[in-house]
Amino acid sequence: MSAAPKITDEDFLFLPLGGSDEIGMNLNLYHYGGKWLMVDLGISFGDDTMPGIDVLLPDPEFIEKRRKDLVGLVVTHGHEDHIGAIPHLWPRLRCPIYATPFTATLIRRKLVEAGILEQVELIEVDLSANFVLGPFELELITLTHSIPESNGLVIRCGGGTVMHTGDWKFDPDPVIGQTSDIDALRAVGDEGVLALIGDSTNVLDPGRSGSEASLTASLAELFRQHDQRIAITCFASNVGRLANISAAAAAAGRNVALVGRSLWKMYEASLQNGYLRDIPEFLSEKDAGFIPRDKLVLICTGSQGESRAALARIAENAHPEITLERGDVVVFSSREIPGNETAIGRVQSRLVARGIEVVTERDHHVHVSGHPAREELVEMYQYIRPKIAVPVHGSPRHLEAHARLARECQVPEAIVPGNGSLIRLEEGKVEIIGWVPTGALTVDGGRIIPLESSVIGDRRKMLFNGTVSATVLMNAKDQIQGDPVLTFNGIAEEGEIDALSDTAKDLIWETVGALGKKVRAKDDEVGEAVRWAIRRVVRAEYGKRPITTVHVLRV
Numbered sequence: 001m002s003a004a005p006k007i008t009d010e011d012f013l014f015l016p017l018g019g020s021d022e023i024g025m026n027l028n029l030y031h032y033g034g035k036w037l038m039v040d041l042g043i044s045f046g047d048d049t050m051p052g053i054d055v056l057l058p059d060p061e062f063i064e065k066r067r068k069d070l071v072g073l074v075v076t077h078g079h080e081d082h083i084g085a086i087p088h089l090w091p092r093l094r095c096p097i098y099a100t101p102f103t104a105t106l107i108r109r110k111l112v113e114a115g116i117l118e119q120v121e122l123i124e125v126d127l128s129a130n131f132v133l134g135p136f137e138l139e140l141i142t143l144t145h146s147i148p149e150s151n152g153l154v155i156r157c158g159g160g161t162v163m164h165t166g167d168w169k170f171d172p173d174p175v176i177g178q179t180s181d182i183d184a185l186r187a188v189g190d191e192g193v194l195a196l197i198g199d200s201t202n203v204l205d206p207g208r209s210g211s212e213a214s215l216t217a218s219l220a221e222l223f224r225q226h227d228q229r230i231a232i233t234c235f236a237s238n239v240g241r242l243a244n245i246s247a248a249a250a251a252a253g254r255n256v257a258l259v260g261r262s263l264w265k266m267y268e269a270s271l272q273n274g275y276l277r278d279i280p281e282f283l284s285e286k287d288a289g290f291i292p293r294d295k296l297v298l299i300c301t302g303s304q305g306e307s308r309a310a311l312a313r314i315a316e317n318a319h320p321e322i323t324l325e326r327g328d329v330v331v332f333s334s335r336e337i338p339g340n341e342t343a344i345g346r347v348q349s350r351l352v353a354r355g356i357e358v359v360t361e362r363d364h365h366v367h368v369s370g371h372p373a374r375e376e377l378v379e380m381y382q383y384i385r386p387k388i389a390v391p392v393h394g395s396p397r398h399l400e401a402h403a404r405l406a407r408e409c410q411v412p413e414a415i416v417p418g419n420g421s422l423i424r425l426e427e428g429k430v431e432i433i434g435w436v437p438t439g440a441l442t443v444d445g446g447r448i449i450p451l452e453s454s455v456i457g458d459r460r461k462m463l464f465n466g467t468v469s470a471t472v473l474m475n476a477k478d479q480i481q482g483d484p485v486l487t488f489n490g491i492a493e494e495g496e497i498d499a500l501s502d503t504a505k506d507l508i509w510e511t512v513g514a515l516g517k518k519v520r521a522k523d524d525e526v527g528e529a530v531r532w533a534i535r536r537v538v539r540a541e542y543g544k545r546p547i548t549t550v551h552v553l554r555v
Contacts, residue, residue, distance in 0.1 A: 005422070005434040009034040012159025012425045014197060017438050018042070018058030020392050020399065020417045023201060023338065024081040025440065027058040028164070028392070032157040033135030036066060038073040038095070039153060039164055043084030044440075045304070045340075057085045057448065058419075059439040064092045071134035072096045076166030077150035078103040079237055087114035088441075088448060096121040098131070100140070100149040102273040109265065127151070128181065141184045143168035146212075146238045146370030148177040148275055152185075160194030160425060163384050167199055167393065169372045170379060173213035175240040176275055185383040195425050196386040196411075200394030200402040201371035208375045210368035212240045215333075218365040219248035222331065226357075229293040229324060230254070232331040233303040233311050236262040238370070239270050241333060242299065246279040249297040257283035257291075259322055260301030260310040285321040298322060303334035305343025315350040326355030333366045338395070374405065381409035387427045389414040465544040466490030468534050471551045472508070472527075478520035481555055484508050484530070491542055500541060507533040523552040 007013065012032045019026035024044030030037045044056040063070055072095050075083055083103065087110045090097070097120060099107055104124045111117040125131060127149060130139050139154040145167050153164040170180050202209060223230060234241045242263075249256045258264055270276040288296060300322075302309030311330070313319040324330070330351050336344055348358045361367045372380065381389075389406030391399040391414070403414035413430050417423055420438035424431055441448050467489045473481040486501045511533040512526060519525045527550040534548050 007031065007422075010158070012157065012194075013433075014162070014195070014390060014417070014423045014425055015062075015436065016392060016417055016419055016421065017060065017062060017436075018044075018419055018440075019081075020394075020419050020421070021396055022419075023394060023398075025056055025058045025085070026082050026393065027060065027085070028197070029063055030136070030155055030157075030162070032159045034069060035134040035136070036063060036070045037133060037136050037155065038063065038070060038093075040076055040082040040166070041073055041085045041089060042079070042081035043088075044081060045306075045337075055084070055088075055443045057088055057441040057443070059437075059441050059450070060089050060092055062436045062438075067093050067095065070095045071136065072098055074133075074138060074153060075099040075103050075107065076153055076164070077145060078106040078147055079167065082167070083107055083110070087111055087116065088443060090120060091116065094119075096123055098123050098125050098133075100125060100127055100129075100151065102147075102149040102269065102275070105269045105272055106266075109269070127178070128184070139184075139188075141188070142178050142181045144171035144174045144177070144180050145169060146235065146240065148239055148270070148273070154188055160427070161188070161192065162425065163188060163193050163196045163198075163386065165196065165198045165380070167201070167371060169209045169370055170376045171209075171211050173211045175212045175216075175243050176270075177240070182383065185380070189384045193384050193386040194427060195388035195390055195430070196381070196384050196406075197390045197392055198377070198380070198402065199371055200391040200398040202369055202373045203377060203391070203394065203398050203402040203405060205369075205373040206375075207373050209371060209373045212244060212368055215241070215244045215365065215368060216247050216251075219245060219331075219333075220251035222359065222364050222366065223248055223252035223254060223297065226329050227294045229296055229298070229328040230331065231259075231298040231300050231311070231314065231322075231324060231328070232333050232366075233300045234333040234367075235303060236260065236266045236301055238334075239266065239275055242267065242270075243276060243279055245297065245299055245333070246282075250280065252297075254295050254297045255283055255291050256280070256297045256299060257285060257288035259285050259288070259298050259314075259319075262301050263299060288322065293325075293328075302347065303332060303344075304337055304340040305345070305347045307343070312347050315347045315354075317354070324351070324354070324356050327357070329357045329359060331359045331364075331366055332361070335361070335367060335369060377402070377405060378409055381406065381411060387412055388425060388430045390417055390423065390425075392417065466538075466546045468538065468546045468548045469551075470508075470530055470534060470548070471553065472512075472530055473553050473555050474520070474523075474526065475555055478517055480509060480512055486534070488538075488546075491538060491544060491546060500537070503541070504534050504537045507537055523554075527552045 015029040017027040026040040026042040028039040137156040141152040155162040300310040302311030389411045391402030399416045406414040422434045469487040471485040475481040530550045531548045
């Protein structure tokens with residue numbers, strides 16, 4: 001990748017380092033007047049192709065090198081894909097953080113756990129706040145989403161005005177929090193907007209995303225249909241959904257318990273900021289055991305099949321407090337995040353195998369999205385009327401579809417970014433002027449390493465190809481002394497190991513014996529020959545290329 005072009009102070013630029021080409025791991029940068037503004041700093045999650053990897057982080061190297069010009073980090077809302085990387089990456093950035101009270105509470109808890117709260121300048125700003133950071137005049141606009149205090153961000157500077165939507169929808173009855181501030185959106189549109197940087201998650205969905213309030217009666221109806229224990233899983237951050245489940249359970253004559261640490265954290269943060277105070281207190285996992293099975297709803301973590309979450313452990317009958325029995329019901333009140341289908345299917349299959357009924361949004365109205373469908377996107381464009389559309393927060397397919405929709409909405413220019421694309425925001429001349437290096441990092445054993453590091457690469461190879469360990473003894477005449485000792489893992493069935501080992505040993509004897517005497521005197525040369533022989537046998541027999549470790553010992 002070529003080096004980034006020379007940037008002048010007056011260039012108004014947008015640079016995503018994460019959150020384009022993907023859903024999650026958001027890190028957005030704006031440049032003007034020689035200064036940089038960061039919007040959001042989130043995580044994504046590993047999948048089955050990433051053994052031992054739970055969390056992915058955007059690589060901040062580009063802005064880390066320019067952190068003296070970084071005026072601050074503004075957070076649009078409290079979802080993990082927008083705040084989750086802060087405790088991991090803030091030490092590399094050391095800039096002030098700005099967030100509304102609920103989001104600031106969630107960030108503060110993360111900083112406490114990381115042991116860096118006292119180092120961080122975390123500044124709470126009011127909803128609909130106006131404030132200035134360097135050359136940027138900022139205005140928050142309240143928008144509905146699946147978490148309280150989601151904000152669109154208006155960025156004004158000498159280069160023009162940008163509407164950065166963050167995650168949003170138009171929900172006329174959001175259950176928790178305020179409705180979207182349509183008057184503020186209209187006012188910004190009337191003022192004149194150079195570019196809209198917008199959420200593309202549901203651009204492929206026709207119509208509207210639906211109101212959170214529409215779930216209350218539907219969930220209550222579902223709960224009444226069953227006379228045994230009900231568990232329901234959703235994102236812990238969906239505070240409106242917690243309120244909805246509570247109301248539906250009350251209508252069906254059931255109590256509600258929270259099962260999972262992240263749910264309790266979100267509940268406590270909600271109470272601290274004035275949310276969920278008007279619903280009955282949730283029961284603990286221990287309290288749930290004293291409630292009749294037909295009088296209980298369990299809200300569980302693990303809607304995306306996370307192996308360490310409560311629902312996965314319940315499905316395996318391995319939870320210390322909660323059990324489900326044949327005839328019980330599990331409701332998935334969430335949407336599958338792309339990439340999580342296998343993990344979710346695994347949990348659902350385990351539940352069904354135990355005689356537990358699984359209900360998803362395909363079976364009953366149990367979920368509404370927090371992101372705008374096409375009609376809502378059109379409505380947003382009618383309010384904002386930007387000169388330029390820059391779709392973000394989606395796969396390439398989503399971004400291209402969003403760009404086409406923007407053009408249909410009479411937006412003069414639409415440009416599709418990718419992570420690392422340096423976009424000059426200029427009316428009639430919007431363009432990608434260069435690319436900067438990007439990538440993903442991961443948290444592994446308390447350290448942060450590149451996802452493409454040899455550690456992760458070797459682990460992935462071991463997962464799919466297995467491992468072989470070999471010990472070869474060489475005597476004073478530089479000849480093999482006795483049979484090599486071989487250990488195979490993840491390659492063959494137990495009954496096949498002896499035959500595989502014998503074949504490999506024969507080839508090792510033959511290969512080392514064919515080496516010249518001077519070569520046999522060198523441990524690294526012998527080791528490489530043995531490694532080649534083992535991999536040749538395993539590949540011929542099983543089509544695998546195992547990670548092979550050879551120890552050459554002299555006696």
